[in-house]
Amino acid sequence: MKGAVLNQIPGQLEIEEISIDNPTGDEILIQTANAGLCHSDLHFMEGHWQTRLPAVMGHEAAGIVEAVGENVQYVKPGDRVITCLSIFCGSCNFCLGGRMSLCQNFSATARPKGAAPRVTNKDGDSLAQFARLGAFAEQMLVHQNAVVSIREEMPLDKAALIGCGVTTGMGAVFRTARIEPGSTVCVIGAGGVGLSAVQAARIAGAGRLIVVDITADKLAKATEVGATDVVNGAETDAVEAVKELSGGGVDYAFEAIGLKKTVEQAWGMLAVGGTATVIGMMPFGETVEIPGYEIFMQEKTLQGSMMGSNQFRTDMPRFVDMYLDGRLMLDEMVSQHLPLEKINDGYAAMQRGELARTVVDFG
Ligand SMILES: NC(=O)c1ccc[n+]([C@@H]2O[C@H](COP(=O)([O-])OP(=O)(O)OC[C@H]3O[C@@H](n4cnc5c(N)ncnc54)[C@H](O)[C@@H]3O)[C@@H](O)[C@H]2O)c1
Ligand SMILES: [Zn+2]
Ligand SMILES: [Zn+2]
Structure with missing residues (x-):
């Protein structure tokens, strides 16, 4: 073979x-x-x-x-x-x-x-x-x-995506961050993983749902799957733009690229009490820097999400159901x-x- x-x-x-x-x-x-x-x-x-x-x-x-x-x-x-x-x-x-x-x-x-x-x-x-x-x-x-x-009706090309990207992005929202309905969310990076996080946030009832990417095509795709606002990070300061759109910062930021700069942006755009979840795979050995006082005085949280903190035998059939009933695009x-x-x-x-x-x- x-x-x-x-x-x-x-x-x-x-x-x-x-x-x-x-x-x-x-x-x-x-x-x-x-x-x-x-x-x-x-x-x-x-x-x-x-x-x-x-x-x-x-x-x-x-x-x-x-x-x-x-x-x-x-x-x-x-x-x-x-x-x-x-x-x-x-x-x-x-x-x-x-x-x-x-x-x-x-x-x-x-x-x-x-x-x-x-x-x-x-x-x-x-x-x-x-x-x-x-x-x-x-x-x-x-x-x-x-x-x-999985169920027989599930087309296997769509099922394949659930094998990593979908479970990672949706799990980061549902299982790692556990966002509340109405909370403000920003997803940085609108590839397969980021778009899955956007869909989970939409399904979970996020309020303002902002997506940052550097290509117009990805931003259009993000809007198609549920983003309420998009920011082109190549043209504007993503942190300032997201803060303005969300009225001072988001409750939840998700980094789905794997860059020091965008992880630090995810932290920088948080509201007081917010949580930044890192999904992106930063180059091995890379470090990130965040202002120390914000950790305790503003009770901000930085956390990682490995494969969406999945319990995949439970999660994946649910994602299959969500596709077949039309909620997961x-x-x-x-x-x-x-x-x-x-x-x-x-x-x-x-x-x-x-x-x-x-x-x-x-x-
Ligand atoms: N945590 C995990 O368990 C896990 C699982 C799967 C994938 N990953 C990682 O998640 C990341 C995303 O994976 P993917 O398959 O969606 O990748 P992808 O290449 O499809 O998407 C990345 C997106 O980031 C955008 N981007 C690049 N630089 C940017 C910047 N400076 N600002 C804003 N947007 C920018 C690109 O335009 C692209 O749309 C990768 O690092 C991957 O390795 C992690
Ligand atoms: Zn993967
Ligand atoms: Zn074990």
């Missing part, structure tokens, strides 16, 4: 002929239907982050179960699933405490040391699965705790479909700040 492999950092994806093992124990073999292009992979390709190489990249996918290991009872061949990189062990303090997206017990859901690799290249050498998924491939071999089963977020061979074109468009989401079609 074919997969998109990253062989060096920085580097582009290379389409290679690769092999995948049969599922054993808790594993599931999935026929990948669609995979979305999330910016997180691009951070590695551009050299802002390191990962084990060579790696089959991709981590935002949906597909159909092809075969299961002998311990798997959760799904059966033919079931439609979304994958999630928040693979839970189910027995650590985080999992048992309801914060499964923080599970660090990686070895519990991996093959034991010394076992045959799940994925190999044409020479038989081991390939890493990026984010323990490796979604840019015609098939995926993953632990059963990396999938959620995913058709508007799929900007283009590409075959795997053209995947680097999709990332080039992302580097130019174009398109909400590109989706790879398999088969």
Whole structure:
């Protein structure tokens, strides 16, 4: 089968002929239907982050179960699933405490040391699965705790987006920040993740819902999915503009880009008592600076959101329902479909700040 492999950092994806093992124990073999292009992979390709190489990249996918290991009872061949990189062990303090997206017990859901690799290249050498998924491939071999089963009516190209961007953006609003109806919200960055945060804020009943981006297309898309006001950060001071629009600052700011400057903007545009939630993946080692007195005198909060603080087996089917009942606008977020061979074109468009989401079609 074919997969998109990253062989060096920085580097582009290379389409290679690769092999995948049969599922054993808790594993599931999935026929990948669609995979979305999330910016997180691009951070590695551009050299802002390191990962084990060579790696089959991709981590935002949906597909159909092809075969299961002998311990798997959760799904059966033919079931439609979304994958999630928040693979839970189910027995650590985080999992048992309801914060499964923080599970660090990686070895519990991996093959034991010394076992045959799940994925190999044409020479038989081991390939890493990026984010323990490796979604840019015609098939995926993953632990059963990396999938959620979904309704048959759900189109798999839209379902793929729920695999990362949608769950991350919506979860940041619903689970991490838990915004109140009527509260003022600003989302900085209107890519797949930011637009999902905008939709969650709209669904949760936000009051003023302001979006900052640097391209007119993204701002138009933000308005289409629920922004009440938009600010072009390339043309105007985003902090001053948002403060003016919100009457002094917002209750909740979400940063969905991954830049020091925009994280500091998210803090700077908060009202007294406000909360800034960082979703964007800042370059590894980057630090942020915020004025110390505002933390205690103004009771402002800076917090992070990893994969939307998800409980994905609960959250993702809810997002599927919200799409099917018309509240979650995913058709508007799929900007283009590409075959795997053209995947680097999709990332080039992302580097130019174009398109909400590109989706790879398999088969
Ligand atoms: N926290 C998590 O678990 C998690 C999960 C998924 C993605 N992410 C991260 O979230 C971020 C967004 O991902 P995405 O796939 O939506 O990316 P994307 O490239 O689709 O969107 C980023 C948007 O930011 C805009 N932008 C760039 N510079 C800007 C600036 N200075 N001011 C305002 N807007 C600006 C771009 O125009 C674009 O619309 C990435 O850093 C990604 O790695 C984090
Ligand atoms: Zn992602
Ligand atoms: Zn755990």
